[in-house]
Amino acid sequence: MQDASARTRLLDAAARLFYxxxxxxxxxALCREAGVSKKSMYELFRSKExxxxxxLARSVPGYLAALLPPDADAMPGQNRVLEVFERLExxxxxxxxxxxxxxxxxxxxxxxxxxxRAIARQFHDTLTAFFCTAAADAGVKNPExxxxxxxxxxxxxxxxxxxxxxxxxxxGLATAGALLAQALNG
Amino acid sequence: MQDASARTRLLDAAARLFYxxxxxxxxxALCREAGVSKKSMYELFRSKExxxxxxLARSVPGYLAALLPPDADAMPGQNRVLEVFERLExxxxxxxxxxxxxxxxxxxxxxxxxxxRAIARQFHDTLTAFFCTAAADAGVKNPExxxxxxxxxxxxxxxxxxxxxxxxxxxGLATAGALLAQALNG
Numbered sequence: 535m536q537d538a539s540a541r542t543r544l545l546d547a548a549a550r551l552f553y554x555x556x557x558x559x560x561x562x563a564l565c566r567e568a569g570v571s572k573k574s575m576y577e578l579f580r581s582k583e584x585x586x587x588x589x590l591a592r593s594v595p596g597y598l599a600a601l602l603p604p605d606a607d608a609m610p611g612q613n614r615v616l617e618v619f620e621r622l623e624x625x626x627x628x629x630x631x632x633x634x635x636x637x638x639x640x641x642x643x644x645x646x647x648x649x650x651r652a653i654a655r656q657f658h659d660t661l662t663a664f665f666c667t668a669a670a671d672a673g674v675k676n677p678e679x680x681x682x683x684x685x686x687x688x689x690x691x692x693x694x695x696x697x698x699x700x701x702x703x704x705x706g707l708a709t710a711g712a713l714l715a716q717a718l719n720g
Numbered sequence: 721m722q723d724a725s726a727r728t729r730l731l732d733a734a735a736r737l738f739y740x741x742x743x744x745x746x747x748x749a750l751c752r753e754a755g756v757s758k759k760s761m762y763e764l765f766r767s768k769e770x771x772x773x774x775x776l777a778r779s780v781p782g783y784l785a786a787l788l789p790p791d792a793d794a795m796p797g798q799n800r801v802l803e804v805f806e807r808l809e810x811x812x813x814x815x816x817x818x819x820x821x822x823x824x825x826x827x828x829x830x831x832x833x834x835x836x837r838a839i840a841r842q843f844h845d846t847l848t849a850f851f852c853t854a855a856a857d858a859g860v861k862n863p864e865x866x867x868x869x870x871x872x873x874x875x876x877x878x879x880x881x882x883x884x885x886x887x888x889x890x891x892g893l894a895t896a897g898a899l900l901a902q903a904l905n906g
Contacts, residue, residue, distance in 0.1 A: 555830055557742075633827045637882075637883055641824045642828050644818060646885050651883070654883045655883055658880070658884070679894065683891070683898070685876075686876030686880060687876060693826075694844070694872060696826050697826045697841055697875075698841060699832050702868065705869070712898070712906065713899065716901055720901055
């Protein structure tokens with residue numbers, strides 16, 4: 535870890551601790567985990583809130599890479615939608631899965647103006663935009679509406695995995711498939 | 721409040737503080753809010769965890785009463801399903817809404833064996849059973865599967881309202897309607 539900058543170590547520690555222990559992790563624990571003094575932390579981030587938002591923002595591309603097919607442009611729109619829910623099944627089956635990091639953080643943060651909430655909204659909007667393009671390519675009449683429905687299925691599947699402590703195989707795929715079929719043929 | 725027992729006051733305080741501030745509220749704050757000594761609290765509840773589970777369990781009937789139509793038996797199965805999502809729109813539109821209390825608590829609790837998690841599972845199972853009966857009455861071929869999908873929509877709508885800080889009118893009803901139509905005619 536000696537070659538990682540204090541900033542990187544703080545972002546790594548924040549990503550780990552906030553996800554595993556929740557948003558109430560203290561500054562002391564974060565600095566200890568990162569091997570960084572509190573003084574250095576406050577030189578790099580104005581507040582714990584800003585560190586949380588920055589660590590979440592940094593993790594979005596990785597979470598999306600796990601969820602979205604890498605060769606999306608080459609796939610028909612329908613397959614592109616369904617593949618997300620096949621991949622989501624692997625994401626929630628990870629024994630370390632504790633919920634969608636962005637939705638969970640929004641739920642844990644009780645302060646509506648917390649800077650990390652904006653990351654959750656951006657994550658939602660990015661996922662919805664992916665579904666919207668795929669739905670439009672599939673020939674769906676109202677791709678925006680289907681896209682919001684599919685994002686809802688993502689959130690529901692991640693919540694369910696947490697509530698039950700295990701995934702429900704096939705549920706996300708079946709739900710997304712039904713919504714897609716209804717949007718195309720209903 | 722003088723006529724309420726210490727147990728009731730603790731359950732009321734727990735319901736308020738855990739919902740508004742999160743599961744990390746301390747025993748001191750709970751006892752202060754309830755006007756009960758820590759000694760009395762530990763005579764009534766073995767732990768903060770048990771108090772949280774008891775306060776959640778007590779609130780389930782009230783949450784379900786807001787969500788489920790009171791005259792369900794007199795309604796056709798389809799209307800019974802859709803009415804839940806009309807009612808859910810009012811639930812999430814409350815300015816004090818901070819997420820489904822049971823799903824949120826399961827997400828906030830990082831310990832899988834926490835007693836309050838069982839309440840979230842029971843809530844899910846009760847809601848799914850309601851949908852299952854309604855779906856069977858509506859003539860759906862696989863009512864269990866549709867019921868799990870509809871519970872997923874409930875969770876997704878509550879999560880979305882938290883992430884965006886406001887409800888998305890019509891989304892739950894449209895999603896549930898599409899799933900119902902696909903289950904009946906697809």
